[in-house]
Amino acid sequence: MAQRQRPIRLVVLVGSTRRGRFAPTVADWVVDRARAHGGVEVDVVDLARAALPETLGDEHEPTPPAVAALAPRLAAADAFVVVTPEYNHSFPAALKTAVDWFFDEWAAKPVGFVSYGGTGGGLRAVEALRLVFAELHATTVRDVVSFHFQDWPFQFDPADAGASRAMTGLLDRLGWWAEALRSHRDRSPYALSA
Numbered sequence: 001m002a003q004r005q006r007p008i009r010l011v012v013l014v015g016s017t018r019r020g021r022f023a024p025t026v027a028d029w030v031v032d033r034a035r036a037h038g039g040v041e042v043d044v045v046d047l048a049r050a051a052l053p054e055t056l057g058d059e060h061e062p063t064p065p066a067v068a069a070l071a072p073r074l075a076a077a078d079a080f081v082v083v084t085p086e087y088n089h090s091f092p093a094a095l096k097t098a099v100d101w102f103f104d105e106w107a108a109k110p111v112g113f114v115s116y117g118g119t120g121g122g123l124r125a126v127e128a129l130r131l132v133f134a135e136l137h138a139t140t141v142r143d144v145v146s147f148h149f150q151d152w153p154f155q156f157d158p159a160d161a162g163a164s165r166a167m168t169g170l171l172d173r174l175g176w177w178a179e180a181l182r183s184h185r186d187r188s189p190y191a192l193s194a
Contacts, residue, residue, distance in 0.1 A: 007041045008178045011077040014046040015084040015095035027083045029158050033167040067101050074105035079178035084125050086117035091125035107137040108190035110177035112170050114145040121146035143170040
């Protein structure tokens with residue numbers, strides 16, 4: 001991997017808030033792989049701890065404290081990895097609410113996905129998320145790391161060589177996009193309005 005002048009600021013977004021969730025196990029693996037990959041500073045945003053309001057406000061209401069606290073962390077990010085399960089052929093409601101609380105923070109930044117679930121491995125959730133992030137002017141990378149599980153509790157092997165190779169590919173491409181988009185944002189801010 002080529003040396004960067006400054007590290008990529010990567011936010012790993014843990015997208016499940018369900019009790020007994022498996023998301024932290026997958027997110028920990030993502031963080032370990034990202035740090036081993038190098039060239040990144042990792043910030044983990046766990047939606048279960050962020051405590052964002054479930055109901056979105058309107059523009060006349062004050063920004064809720066939890067939203068105000070998370071906004072600068074997302075704004076500082078150069079790239080995102082969203083860790084998501086698949087619930088009923090889509091992604092969790094808490095993840096959609098979290099995405100919807102913000103707008104400018106996602107724009108002109110790359111988003112990668114690590115998903116998990118039953119035989120589909122969370123891939124339907126990822127495809128639904130691609131549409132959401134496109135609307136927010138984010139760039140999703142093609143590569144996805146997906147864990148397919150047959151039984152509960154999930155059997156997860158953090159040393160799985162295939163998953164590690166897939167994560168390396170995802171991080172390589174995410175890093176390329178992050179550096180390219182950051183460089184361009186530094187020269188010319190992204191125009192969100194016409």
